[in-house]
Amino acid sequence: MAKESKGFLKTWKDDRGFGFIKPDDGSDDIFIHISALGECVRRPHRGDVIFYQVEHSDDGKSKAVNATIEGVESVAQKGSKQWILLALSSLGLAGVAVATYFLAAG
Numbered sequence: 696m697a698k699e700s701k702g703f704l705k706t707w708k709d710d711r712g713f714g715f716i717k718p719d720d721g722s723d724d725i726f727i728h729i730s731a732l733g734e735c736v737r738r739p740h741r742g743d744v745i746f747y748q749v750e751h752s753d754d755g756k757s758k759a760v761n762a763t764i765e766g767v768e769s770v771a772q773k774g775s776k777q778w779i780l781l782a783l784s785s786l787g788l789a790g791v792a793v794a795t796y797f798l799a800a801g
Contacts, residue, residue: 697748697749697750697761698748698749699746699747699748700718700719700720700725700746700747700748700749701718701719701744701745701746701747702716702717702718702719702725702744702745702747703716703717703719703742703743703744703745704716704717704727704739704740704741704742704743704744704745705717705724705741706741707739707740707741709738712728712729712730713726713727713728713729714726714727714739714741715727716745716747716759723757725747725749725757725758725759726756726757726758726759727739727745727747727758727759727762728758728759731747731758731759731760731761731762732762732763732764733761733762733763733769734769735763735764735767735768735769736767736768736769737764737767739764743764743765743767744764744765744766745759745762745763745764745765746762746763746765747759747760747761747762747763748760748761748762
C-alpha cells in the first residue's frame with residue numbers, strides 16, 4: 696500500500712475541478728483532481744486538510760489519488776450511518792408497539 700501523505704489545499708478552481716495541495720513535509724505542490732476525492736459529501740475548499748497518496752506518471756508528473764478531506768464524510772460513510780439510525784429507530788418503534796399491545800391487552 697502506498698504511503699499516505701497530508702497537506703492543505705493551497706489553491707482550488709471549483710469551476711474546473713482541480714487544485715494544488717501544499718504537502719506538510721515541504722515538498723513541491725501536488726496536483727489534485729476532483730475525481731481523486733471519490734464521493735465526498737461536499738466539494739473541497741481552499742485551506743482544507745487533505746490526506747492523499749501520490750501517483751507518479753511516466754512523464755514525471757505527480758498527482759494526488761485516493762484523497763479525503765479531513766472531517767468530511769464520503770457518501771458511503773454518510774449512507775451507512777443513516778441505515779444505522781433507521782434500524783435503531785425501527786427497533787424503538789417496534790418496542791413501543793409491543794408495549795402498547797401488552798398494556799392494552801392487560
